[in-house]
Amino acid sequence: MxxxxxxxxxxxxxxxxxxxxxxxxxxxxxxxxxxxxxxxxxxxxxxxxxxxxxxxxxxxxxxxxxxxxxxxxxxxxxxxxxxxxxxxxxxxxxxxxxxxxxxxxxxxxxxxxxxxxxxxxxxxxxxxxPIRVPAxxxxxxxxxxxxxxxxxxxxxxxxxxxxxxxxxxxxxIVLGPNVGVAMNTIPVIGIYASLCRELGRPFSYPGHICYPREAVxxxxxxxxxxxxxxxxxxxxxxxxxTNGEVFSWRDLWPTLADYFKVDLGPDVPLRLSDYLPDQEDLWAKIVTKYGLRPMSLSDILGQSHFSADARFGYGLTELPSPTFVSTVKIKQAGFTQTYDTEQCVKHWLNVLMDRKIIPTP
CATH class of the missing domain: 3.40.50.720 (NAD(P)-binding Rossmann-like Domain)
Structure with missing residues (x-):
């Protein structure tokens, strides 16, 4: 057929x-x-x-x-x-x-x-x-x-x-390799870590409050x-x-610091939607130094740095209400695929390196 x-x-x-x-x-x-x-x-x-x-x-x-x-x-x-x-x-x-x-x-x-x-x-x-838990x-x-x-x-x-x-x-929260899109935190992390390594500054978690999330x-x-x-x-x-588990971005930070071979610093809240666009000149030098694709930060980020601020808890003054959803329905219907979220993040960062979007540590 x-x-x-x-x-x-x-x-x-x-x-x-x-x-x-x-x-x-x-x-x-x-x-x-x-x-x-x-x-x-x-x-x-x-x-x-x-x-x-x-x-x-x-x-x-x-x-x-x-x-x-x-x-x-x-x-x-x-x-x-x-x-x-x-x-x-x-x-x-x-x-x-x-x-x-x-x-x-x-x-x-x-x-x-x-x-x-x-x-x-x-x-x-x-x-x-606030929504019902689980939705x-x-x-x-x-x-x-x-x-x-x-x-x-x-x-x-x-x-x-x-x-x-x-x-x-x-x-x-969707995890994948795409750049220039509205809501993909993976290239935001890769760019931020690469800038930290180039500047010799600690890889500090950029949010105010971390909290558990679900991703897919x-x-x-x-x-x-x-x-x-x-x-x-x-x-x-x-x-x-969802991937079938909960996680928090803050709890991923130490393993990401090891992955990028950068020093893990104390939490330092940073509005990435302001900070990253100001680093275009430095990024151009990184592109040349490491032989990356000739893409500007704006080409790579799309709108994703705005959603990253929200996901990392930048600007929060108190723990937000949880937004957990149930995936019992689709599993009972026969679709039972799951993923390890930490491994997903590293997998897609590897893809960005293979595609010459971000430098290899």
């Missing part, structure tokens, strides 16, 4: 991993993003460079893809500064429009069988108020405007109209999307995704 999936946001954190997962499962893959994704598989796939905010470009690109059976929608629009945009009506409207610009022409050209969407802990209102998928929808609800309602409507299935995933390896997300695409019992369901 021919199985062809369109993966949007393909150069992003989840999108590129999803390409690898579907290629590994021997699917035909059409990736969609403005820049070609960097993947690990050597299998061939089709790439379309499309601006999802341009309806005419989307109609032209997707209107003839009659072979498509599935969609993994991993694209997201984030405004500069990141966090303020989460409650911005214009950002919500743009994210809904982008989804429509994909589904409308595809649903006319092809017979869709299944669509996967991404949400996150903001679905439980974690960015606005479970069966809870009533948290009553606040956000892109998730607009996109979900649209997909539910189109599913009922056209007869395709859908699955929605809610990952926690991006490979797990991609494999979960493949699992759902193949599994009608997962259609019409929401699933939380």
């Amino acid at each position: 021919s199985r062809t999936i369109v993966i949007t946001g393909a150069s992003g954190l989840v999108g590129s991993a999803t390409i690898d997962s579907f290629l590994n499962a021997d699917w035909d893959v059409i990736s969609v993003s403005r820049r070609r994704p960097e993947v690990f598989s050597d299998k061939k796939f089709t790439h379309l460079s499309v601006d999802l905010q341009d309806p005419e470009a989307c109609n032209a690109s997707f209107g003839s893809l009659s072979q498509v059976t599935h969609v993994a929608y991993t694209a997201v629009y984030e405004k500069p500064g990141l966090i303020a945009g989460w409650t911005d009506p214009e950002q919500m409207s743009t994210n809904l429009t982008m989804l429509k610009n994909v589904i409308t022409p595809l649903s006319k050209a092809a017979t869709l069988q299944h669509v996967s969407l991404l949400q996150g802990t903001k679905a439980y209102g974690a960015h606005l108020h 479970r998928e069966r809870e009533l929808r948290d009553d606040h405007p956000n892109s998730y609800w607009f996109q979900e309602d649209y997909i539910r409507e189109k599913s009922a109209e056209l007869g395709f299935g859908w699955t929605i995933f809610r990952p926690t 390896d991006v490979r797990l997300i991609g494999d979960a999307i493949v699992w759902a695409a193949n599994n009608p019992n997962a259609w019409g369901e929401h699933y939380n995704l």
Whole structure:
């Protein structure tokens, strides 16, 4: 049976991993993003460079893809500064429009069988108020405007109209190798450690308050999307995704200091969203010294230094409410993949070194 999936946001954190997962499962893959994704598989796939905010470009690109059976929608629009945009009506409207610009022409050209969407802990209102511990998928929808609800309602409507299935995933903090994206802490850590080593300054934890978190390896997300695409019992369901354990960034810091061969200093709160952009000149020297890819800090960071400040607890004056989610539902449904978070962080830092994004210690 021919199985062809369109993966949007393909150069992003989840999108590129999803390409690898579907290629590994021997699917035909059409990736969609403005820049070609960097993947690990050597299998061939089709790439379309499309601006999802341009309806005419989307109609032209997707209107003839009659072979498509599935969609993994991993694209997201984030405004500069990141966090303020989460409650911005214009950002919500743009994210809904982008989804429509994909589904409308595809649903006319092809017979869709299944669509996967991404949400996150903001679905439980974690960015606005304390949430139930653990947050479970069966809870009533948290009553606040956000892109998730607009996109979900649209997909539910189109599913009922056209007869395709859908699955929605809610990952926690996502760990992977991508640069220039909105929320990936891995390159932030790599850059900060590299700057500390070059300056001879201690590798100090940059937050005010550390607290336990949950994270998920991006490979797990991609494999979960493949699992759902193949599994009608997962259609019409929401699933939380984590590595299967809790951790804290502060508790990782000593092992990261050893990994980077830098001295571990006492905690020194530092707003990385201010500090890192000011180091462009030093980074240019590091790039030349170590033969790295000719990328600026802004090219590598994207918006991720803003989310890193929040994740490291910069500016907090008291311990925040926990944001733990349950993954019992997806495990009971048959998807039981787990990862060691500490090993994930080191794995993806190794990839950034192999790709000549950050220097090897």
